[in-house]
Amino acid sequence: MTKKIYNIGVEATMEVIGGKWKPIILCNLRHGALRTSELKRNIPGISQKMLTQQLRELEHANIIDRKVYNQVPPKVEYSLSMYGETLGSILDSLCQWGELHVETLRNNGEEIEIKASDHEL
Incomplete structure (x- = not known):
């Protein structure tokens, strides 16, 4: 087995939760278990194939x-594991920064909104 070397800790983080969909999936799971269909409904831009792939990678x-x-x-539910719960403050910070960013863009004249506050999810 080849030794893996990261240049900075965030590389290890991004290898696990990076990409377009994983942080969104994880933020949706912050407040409790969801079925695949509920995740798909909450993340309208993701294909079923991509959702399944991302869920498998996060489970792995x-x-x-x-x-x-x-x-x-059959009923299947996904939830953050105990280990995944350790990402809670990171996910909260990402969501809060996103809300700040949208507010900044809005103040700069862009027509932009967040459908639901992350606190409502």
Whole structure:
């Protein structure tokens, strides 16, 4: 096995939660478990294939837990794992900064909004 070397700690973080969709998925899971269909509804721009892929990668990294209920039709829920919960303050900071950024753009004359405050999710 080849030794992996990071130049800075944020590289290790971004390897796990980086990209367009993973932070959005994680922010949606901050307040509790969601089914795949609920995540898809909350993230309208993501394809089913991409959502499934991102969920698998986050599960493989032990950031989220997947719970399968033995019923018909099958029910699967995703939630932050105990390890994933350690990202809470990072996710909160990202969401808060995004709200500040939108407000800054709005103050600069851009027509922009956030559909729902992250605190409402």
